[in-house]
Amino acid sequence: MYLCIINAERVITIKLTKRQEEIIELVKKNQPITSEKLAEMLNVTRAALRPDLAILTMTGILEARPKVGYLYSKRSNNSLIFEAIKDIKVSEIKSKPAIVTEDTTIYDAIVQLFLNDAGTIFIVNNGYLTGAVSRKDFLKIAMGNSDMHKVPVGIIMTRMPNIITVTDDDLAFDAAKKIIEHEVDSLPVVEKVIQEDGKELYKITGKVSKTNITKLFVRLGEGR
Amino acid sequence: MYLCIINAERVITIKLTKRQEEIIELVKKNQPITSEKLAEMLNVTRAALRPDLAILTMTGILEARPKVGYLYSKRSNNSLIFEAIKDIKVSEIKSKPAIVTEDTTIYDAIVQLFLNDAGTIFIVNNGYLTGAVSRKDFLKIAMGNSDMHKVPVGIIMTRMPNIITVTDDDLAFDAAKKIIEHEVDSLPVVEKVIQEDGKELYKITGKVSKTNITKLFVRLGEGR
Numbered sequence: 001m002y003l004c005i006i007n008a009e010r011v012i013t014i015k016l017t018k019r020q021e022e023i024i025e026l027v028k029k030n031q032p033i034t035s036e037k038l039a040e041m042l043n044v045t046r047a048a049l050r051p052d053l054a055i056l057t058m059t060g061i062l063e064a065r066p067k068v069g070y071l072y073s074k075r076s077n078n079s080l081i082f083e084a085i086k087d088i089k090v091s092e093i094k095s096k097p098a099i100v101t102e103d104t105t106i107y108d109a110i111v112q113l114f115l116n117d118a119g120t121i122f123i124v125n126n127g128y129l130t131g132a133v134s135r136k137d138f139l140k141i142a143m144g145n146s147d148m149h150k151v152p153v154g155i156i157m158t159r160m161p162n163i164i165t166v167t168d169d170d171l172a173f174d175a176a177k178k179i180i181e182h183e184v185d186s187l188p189v190v191e192k193v194i195q196e197d198g199k200e201l202y203k204i205t206g207k208v209s210k211t212n213i214t215k216l217f218v219r220l221g222e223g224r
Numbered sequence: 225m226y227l228c229i230i231n232a233e234r235v236i237t238i239k240l241t242k243r244q245e246e247i248i249e250l251v252k253k254n255q256p257i258t259s260e261k262l263a264e265m266l267n268v269t270r271a272a273l274r275p276d277l278a279i280l281t282m283t284g285i286l287e288a289r290p291k292v293g294y295l296y297s298k299r300s301n302n303s304l305i306f307e308a309i310k311d312i313k314v315s316e317i318k319s320k321p322a323i324v325t326e327d328t329t330i331y332d333a334i335v336q337l338f339l340n341d342a343g344t345i346f347i348v349n350n351g352y353l354t355g356a357v358s359r360k361d362f363l364k365i366a367m368g369n370s371d372m373h374k375v376p377v378g379i380i381m382t383r384m385p386n387i388i389t390v391t392d393d394d395l396a397f398d399a400a401k402k403i404i405e406h407e408v409d410s411l412p413v414v415e416k417v418i419q420e421d422g423k424e425l426y427k428i429t430g431k432v433s434k435t436n437i438t439k440l441f442v443r444l445g446e447g448r
Binding site for chain 2: 050051054055058085107110113114117135136138139140142143148173176177179180183209210211213214215216217218220221
C-alpha cells in the first residue's frame with residue numbers, strides 16, 4: 001500500500017511500514033480492538049503505536065471509536081475519489097484545435113487534419129462552432145463515392161448541438177469521462193456567447209483529446 | 225495539499241489539516257526548528273503536535289534530524305514518482321486487438337477496423353505480428369489513387385521491426401510514454417517467441433491505445 005501527497009509543486013510517495021500493514025491486518029481480524037490490545041499483540045508499548053495509529057486513522061484506513069476501539073473503515077471503499085486527479089482543469093491540458101470553415105472541401109479539410117496532426121477537425125461559421133468531423137468520419141466518406149474535391153465539409157459534419165463540449169473550468173477528469181462515454185476522440189473547449197436574440201453560440205478556444213489525457217497521465221506518472 | 229492511499233482495492237484521499245499546513249509553513253520559514261519551538265509558536269503542547277509531526281515526517285514532507293530539529297524536505301521535489309500509477313501493468317488495461325492477415329485487401333482491412341471500432345489494425349502472418357496500419361495511414365491511402373479493393377494491406381503497412389511494442393509486464397505508464405513519444409495511437413502487446421534458428425517472432429496478445437489510457441485515467445479518478 002502506498003501513500004502519496006500531491007500539490008501543485010510535487011508528488012510524493014511512500015510505502016506504509018510493515019508494522020502499519022500488520023496493524024491493519026490485526027484490526028481487520030479482531031475489530032473492534034483497543035490500542036492496549038494491539039500493543040500487546042505486537043509486543044510494543046502503546047506510546048510506540050501512537051504515530052502509526054495517527055497515520056492510519058487520519059488517512060481513513062482505520063476508524064477510532066471512543067470507548068470501543070479501532071475499526072477497519074469501510075466508508076473509504078466506495079465513495080471517496082481521487083482528489084488529485086480531480087484538481088486538474090481542462091484549461092491546463094487543452095491544446096490548439098484544427099479549424100476550417102463550412103465551405104472548405106472535404107479534401108482540403110483532410111489536408112488540414114494532416115497538417116495539424118489532429119484526430120478531429122472542428123468547423124466554424126462566422127467564428128462560431130457549428131460542427132466536427134473525425135478521422136473515422138473522413139475514412140467512411142473516402143470509402144464511398146463522394147467527390148472529396150467538390151463536396152464541402154459542412155455537408156458531412158456532425159452538427160451542433162450534437163457535439164459534446166467542455167469549458168475551461170471543467171475538470172480534465174470529466175472531459176476524459178465524456179470522451180469514453182460518448183466514444184469520441186476529441187472534445188472542443190468552448191465559451192458560450194449569448195446573442196441579443198437569446199440564441200446561444202459557442203466560440204472554440206481549444207480541444208481536449210485522448211492524446212491530451214494520455215499526456216496528462218504521463219505527467220502525473222512522472223510526478224510533474 | 226491532499227494525501228491519498230492507493231492499493232488494489234481502493235483509493236482514499238484526505239486533505240492535510242490546517243494545522244499541518246501551518247506546521248509546514250513554519251518549518252519552511254524557520255528551519256531547522258525543534259518541536260518545542262513549533263509547539264510554542266502554535267501555542268499547543270508538544271504531545272498535541274506529535275501525531276501531526278509523525279504524519280509529516282513519515283510522508284517525507286518534513287525531515288526530522290536528531291539534535292537539530294525539523295527541516296522542510298527537498299528530496300521529494302524532484303525524483304520521487306507517483307508509485308500508484310507505476311503499479312499498474314499493461315496486462316491490466318490491454319484490450320482485444322483488431323487483426324487481419326497480410327493478403328487482406330485495404331478495403332476489407334478498413335471494414336475490419338470499423339467493425340472492431342479500432343484506431344489501428346494489426347497484421348499477422350502465420351500467427352505472428354508483421355505490421356500495423358492506423359486510421360491515419362488508411363486515410364492517406366484513401367486520398368490517393370490506389371485500388372483499395374485490389375491492393376493487399378501488406379503492401380502499405382508499417383512493417384516490423386518498425387513497430388513499437390509492449391509486453392504484459394510493462395507498466396501502463398511506460399506504454400503511455402511510448403504512445404506519446406512515438407506519436408502513435410496504439411501499441412500491440414506482444415509475447416516474444418524465439419525460433420529454432422534463433423529468429424525472434426512476436427505473438428500479439430492485445431493492444432494498449434490512448435483509449436485504454438483514458439479509461440484508466442477515468443478509473444483512477446473514480447477511485448476504482
